[in-house]
Amino acid sequence: MITTEIAKQQYEIYALLAERRLKDAFGKLAVLITELQDWLSRDKLNEMETSYKYMIQYMLDGVEDPERKRIYDHLVVSAYALTDRVSDELAAPVSPTQYYGWKRYATASRANETLASQCDRCDQALNDLSLASLLSGQEQDAAKLKSLKRRVEEEAGILFMDVWTNYPAREEDYATLRDALYANRFPDDLVGLLISALLLNLLHRFDEEKLLLLLDGYRQESPEIQMRSLCAALIVMYIYRERLSLFPRVQHRIDALGEEPRFKGDVRTVFLQLIKTQETEKITRKMTEELLPEMMKLGPSLYKKIKQEDLMNDINALEENPEWQDMLDKTGIADKLKELTDLQMEGADVFMSTFSHLKSFPFFQSIQNWFLPFNPEHTALSGLLDGQGGERFKKMLSASALLCNSDKYSFCLSLSQVPESQRQMMMGQFGAENAAMQEMANEELMKKEKSRENISNRYIQDLYRFFKLYIRRSEFTDPFAGHINLLHVSVLEPLLSGQESLRLIGEYYFRRGYYDEALELFERLSATYHSDAEVYQKIGFCYQKQGEYAEALEAFLKAEIIAPDNFWTIRRIATCYRNLKKPEMALSYYHRAEKIQPDNLSVQMNIGHCYVEQKDYEEALKYYFKVDYLDPDGGKAWQPIAWCSFLVGKKEQARRYYAKILAGKPTALDYLNAGHVEFSLGHIRQAIDYYRRSIELDGGNTAKFLANFKQDIPDLVSAGISSSDIPILLDQLMYGITDAR
Known part of the structure; x- marks a missing residue:
């Protein structure tokens, strides 16, 4: 069985166990065991299945068993564990991954080495380096010191690999890990490295004891160790959220840590930082596809704007020339830079694109x-x-x-x-001339660097880079492949379900456009805050963004009851009614909005649109003309004025407005409609010319043109055009296009 098939079977069994379909899981597990040809595993599976059948029989017989749930959970845990072990043993001799490659190397070349002995080797290397460093400057040998440092790094690297590949763990391995992590045996840098190894180990195979070890890291004195271990533990708990309820000791440990004054706040902080990782890809795309190309285009024109002598004589000319800022504003680069700066201030990862090319x-x-x-x-x-x-x-x-x-x-x-x-x-x-300034800056940076929030943020960024950029990243379970939502981890939910946490996390989701997740939290908040109009507004907005207008309308109507004269809510209700094809209801709400803001152009336009949808074109024109009066140079209302004028028979008026439209930046549809006006006035050649331009603007797509034209035939006939003339004109148009080709 090839490794991809082993992994496929393994995850299929996981899915069945998550749904608690034990019989089907046992069947698929039997296939893996047959492939392994291990009679001990077969006996274990038979024993589990027999126990399960007895449990079912007792339940059918109506036997009351207070231990049933505990035994059932134990069977599920055992099925997970057996699946892990069997799939691991099947993959070990054939998998080309780095994980199994190291295990095969360790078995062949380091058969007598254990986790404890490798810790001892690390310890010895650190002691040798410490002793050498204590010697006076004259006695120190730089080459020897460098050699000792390299030895420490090599032994730490081997220990990292051993911790990562430590599966299945023995009892003495757990004791060794605890000693290495939390007995002040190793410096914080090495402990931080081993926490990452433990994270990779757990992402490969779940182990309750090792997860508890990670959680214990939060009780250490070092903020670096606390926050690294917390980040790792939270990621592991999310990945294995389906099975955590089977391990009550994890829940007990979380409950105990919940008594720590900072724990709840730190969990929330890490959660928000994990949400921010979803922004990284967007930011990277914005940098590579928008900002950098615009900057490259800007370069030549920028230097033309600056005198050559200014560039030669004053290195700051680039910054001081006001045309530089004007050009930035016109291209939109200034706005993009400000957006990136704001994101960086919030802790977003704005350097991923910059440094991704420096990982080779x-x-x-x-x-x-x-x-x-x-x-x-x-x-x-x-x-x-x-x-x-x-x-x-x-x-x-x-x-x-x-x-x-x-x-x-x-x-x-x-x-x-x-x-x-x-x-x-x-x-x-x-150098020394900047010593005072640098010292002050250094102190400020140190404070930021050592803050708990910054430690966790930088560590998550380190993890993100590994899972996205490491050359063999495809061999790993990428926790950042989807959205890490800690609210879906049952053991963590109580820590995050307070009203303050729900609102903070919900607002963050909302601001970043994650409307599904935001909606879930605002719905929960609405159960408590029945009279908070803002909560219902945001629920409605989330539904509206998802295109679920009936649900959005329901939420907005609730917000309106609480705050009846809120302009924003009234407009949203009107918008929902329009999308639900109820223009008469939409119109009543737009008129209410009009009373609050009589000169709001958008409201006036939408009132006009509602009248159009009710085919009251004369009334619609009144509102479109009002928009044109209030904003004569904007041209927002020209298209609806022109079309409505045509529909009510004011053809010359329609022609004047289409002339203004075509003098600007007309669309294919503008030329089509202008052609209709000319056709109705009997200006056949002009109509054909406009129709031809419409087709050209659409890339020569005659099928699309004809489809749009056919939709308008009833309006053309109403405008006095003979239905028998229409196919003749269209044929002439097509002849002209064919001849031109």
Whole structure:
């Protein structure tokens, strides 16, 4: 059985177990066990199935069994565990993934190594480095120190791989992991790395004990360890949300942590940051498809606007020239830059597109390096940050709250491609002459960098980059492939279901346009806040965005009862009625809106549209003319005025307005309608010319033109055109088009 088939069967069994279809799950599991040819697994499955059949029989016989649910849950847990083990054993000898490759290598070359022995090797390497570092400057051997640092990094990398591939775990492995993570045995940087290894391990196979270990990380003193372990645990709980209810110890641990004063707030913070990851792809697309191409187009024209001598004499001429800002405003770049700046201030990931191209360095071929907390003394950066101002530069970069750890490494490694003279000049900018200013900036950055919110945000960005950019990313379960909604994790729901949390999360979803998720939360809020018009307004808006106008109308009507004269609500009700094809009801609400804002152009236009939908063209014209009077240069009402004028027989008036429309930026439909007017006036050649232009604007699509034309035939006949003349004119039009080709 090939690995893709093994994985397919495995996830099919997971789906059946999530639906609690045990019989079908047992059947598919039997297929995997047959492939494995393991009689112990077969016996285990037979034992489970026999127990299940007895349970069913007792229930049919009406036997009351207070232990039934516990036994049933245990059977489901056992089925999950057996599926995990069997599928793992099937994949181990044949899978080409890095995970199984390392396991095969460890079995063949490191048969006597255990998790505990590798921890000891790490410990020894760290001790050797510490002892060497204590020697005086004269006694220190730089090459030896570098060699010892590299050894620490190599042993840490091996330990990362061992923790990641530690499945199935033995009892002594759990004790080793606890000791490595939380006994102050290793520095925080290494503990942070091992937390990431544990996350990858759990994404490969669920393990209750290891999830509890992650949750225990929240009780450590270091904010870095607290927030990293919390982020990892929350992601794992979301991925395995279907089976968490089977593990009461997880619920008990969450309940206990809920007593910690910061826990609920930290969970909410991480949740909001996980939601922000959905913005990353949009931001990246905006950068690569909108902002950067516009900037590239702007370049040549910008330099034409600036005098050559200004550029040569004043390096700031680019910033000071007012035409620069004018050009930015005209192209829309200024607005896009402001939007990105605002997103960055909110903690959004605006650097993904910038640094995604800097992940091809050999450094990132080692999986553990994607999760390393930034250390400017890492041997991969040796020599890159030396020289005048280098130490200060290292401190500034380490403390920067703008970049995640992965991007800091990318930035430093990219310096290797800069000529040394330019690199040294850049470092010199951080020299002693700027010491006071840099020190102040450094302190501010340190505060931001060490804040709990920033730690979790940067760690989530590190994780996002790994799952989206790592060269072998297809081998992993990507938690960011869909939307991580922690409200759907039953054990976390009580922490997030408070009114303050629901509103905060709902507002964030709403502002970012995630209307499905926002709707779910506002519906829950409405059950408590019966008299909050804003909640019902937002419920209605979410429904409207989904095209569910009846549900939107119901919500808006509730909002209207609470706040009867709210202009926004009244307009939305009118819009819903229009979409529900009830123009008479829409009209009554637009007239109410008109009383509140008599000169609102949009309201006036929509009143006109409602009259058109009721075929009262004369009345519609009154409102369209009012819009044209209030905004004579806008041209918003020209098209409806022209068409309604034609429909009521005011053909010359219609012709005048179509002339104004065609002098601007006409559409194919404008030429079609203008042609109708000319046709009705007997100006056949002019009509054919307009029809031809309509077809040209639509890319020569005659079928589309004819379909639109046929819809208008009743109006043409009403305008006095003989129905027998219409096919003749159309044939002449087609002859002309054919001849032109």
